[in-house]
Amino acid sequence: MQILKQAIAGTLESSDLMVKVAPSADDALEVIVHSEVIKQFGAQIRKVVDDTLRQLDVRAGSIVIEDKGALDCVIRARVQTAVLRAADASQPNWEKLS
Amino acid sequence: MTGDLEFLHVTPANDPAATVRIRQLLAQCQLDLDCDIDIFVSAEVRGQMVACAGLSGNIIKCVAICPQLRGESLSLRLVSEVVQLAAERGHFHLFLYAKPENVPFFQGCGFYPLVAVPDTMVLMENSPVAMRRYCDTLAAAHRVDGERVGCIVMNANPFTLGHRYLAEQAAQHCDWLHVFVVREDLSLFPYADRYRLVAQGLEGIPRLTLHHGSSYMISRATFPGYFLKDKGIIDSCHTAVDLLLFREYIAPALGITHRFVGTEPFCAVTEKYNRDMAYWLQQAPSAAPAVHVSEIARKTLSGTPISASEVRRLLCQRDFGQIEHLVPDSTLALLQAKYVNNAEACAQACG
Incomplete structure (x- = not known):
């Protein structure tokens, strides 16, 4: 899936996260995770984000995450939503999102 | 509740x-x-x-x-x-100004400090990488190393022979000159026109790179001032933020050693900006190296300094005979094309 425009999803409230997605200038994929629980769960958050991006076949773009201690399923859902918005996907492939 | x-x-x-x-x-x-x-x-x-x-x-x-x-x-x-x-x-891409004591809170909201005016305010943006990426792009595409690398930031509203003179003088004193055009569309002349006239007006000056401006220099984002009651503080702060951004990010990215500016005999705000420039770029404590500020006396026409504001005033009176002496042909052509038979545009110019 191609990131065509900027998009956001989520909130900054506790147990949620805000995901900001933007096209990249140089076709690279850059993921930045900021979290209040980065020391305990940083690696796990990063893994969920990377897996979700791979599932969506996102190979280029800038993904910035402000995490407020969200559960894995919430992280996955927010990343999916932000990417779908940024890719202008009106007909998402729901099977790929499971 | x-x-x-x-x-x-x-x-x-x-x-x-x-x-x-x-x-x-x-x-x-x-x-x-x-x-x-x-x-x-x-x-x-x-x-x-x-x-x-x-x-x-x-x-x-x-x-x-x-x-x-x-x-x-x-x-x-x-x-x-x-x-x-x-x-x-x-x-x-969002900016905000925070009092220093509120910086940690906004950092928890996805904002990152860009530049701090000691004890007064901090400019933040909502990206940990945008500024770095901007500077990397500038450096990769346009950095030219030299002993004296100059920079001019101009609004050119519109471009006059005074701008041309300033750029020529600066270029003579430098190994390379970078010229930025203020990008914000808050001036009488739209950005696309201003940029085009600068490009045409600077033709023939060697060792010069013309750049598009950005939100990081003389932009809406570098004009704060809402939480400070004292109007005097507001004024010096907005110049400080703008100038510190220049000194700490843009100048190092391009290896800029000198900033050139024309003397300002008319506008008190610009005059103050020039004076503040000398402080924030050269003297203020900062991790970034000082940028030498060079003020160049304005080009005059029969004793009167040439200024874009004077051109706008003459445009209001449709005095193209006078304007002709103050601007290059390219600017004159645009003014005539856009304003000679356009009452609405003229009304705006006079507004």
Whole structure:
């Protein structure tokens, strides 16, 4: 899936996260995770984000995450939503999102 | 209490009643209502205004929370709402000004400090990488190393023979010269026209790179001032932020050693900007190396300094005979094409 425009999803409230997605200038994929629980769960958050991006076949773009201690399923859902918005996907492939 | 919380959008131009309540809340927090806010997110509990955050383009301003309700949960929701609203309005790259003591809070909301005016304010943006990426791009595409690398930032509203003279003088004193055109479309002449006239007007000057401006230099984002009552402080702060951004990011990226500026005999604000430049680029304590400021006496025409404001005044009177002596042919052609038979554009020029 191609990131065509900027998009956001989520909130900054506790147990949620805000995901900001933007096209990249140089076709690279850059993921930045900021979290209040980065020391305990940083690696796990990063893994969920990377897996979700791979599932969506996102190979280029800038993904910035402000995490407020969200559960894995919430992280996955927010990343999916932000990417779908940024890719202008009106007909998402729901099977790929499971 | 927060169960009754309701978030609303308030457009000051259309909703005087709600705007009065926002003004009262801001006053409670020692803040003024800025006149350039496009829209507010407000939070109300049973009809009582308890928090607000304003948007002026891509700048978050006038953020206030009723003192009795301060705590993480309301403020994080407020910032989420305003970021969401900005996104709906097409703004993803956001700036905000924070008092130094509020920086940690906004860092928890996805904002990162760019530049700090000691004890006064901090400019933040909502990306950990945008500035670095901007500087990397500048450096990769345009860095030219030299003993003396100069820079001019010009609005060129419109480009005059004075701008040409300044660039020629600067170029003579440098190994390379970078010229930036102020990008913000807040001037009489639209950015596309200003940039084109600068490009045409600087033709033939060797060892020069012309750049598009950005939100990081002389832009809406570098003009703060809402939480400071003292107007004197506001003025010196907005110059400080702009100049420190230049010294700490843009100058190092391009290896700029000198900044050139024309003397300012007419406009008090620009004159102050020039004076502040000498302080913030050269003397102020900073981790970044000093940038030498070179003030060049303006080109004059029969004893009167040439200025873009004079050209605008003459344009208002449609005195093309006088304008002819102050601007290059390219500028004159554009002025004639756009303004000779265009009453509306002229009215705007005179407004």
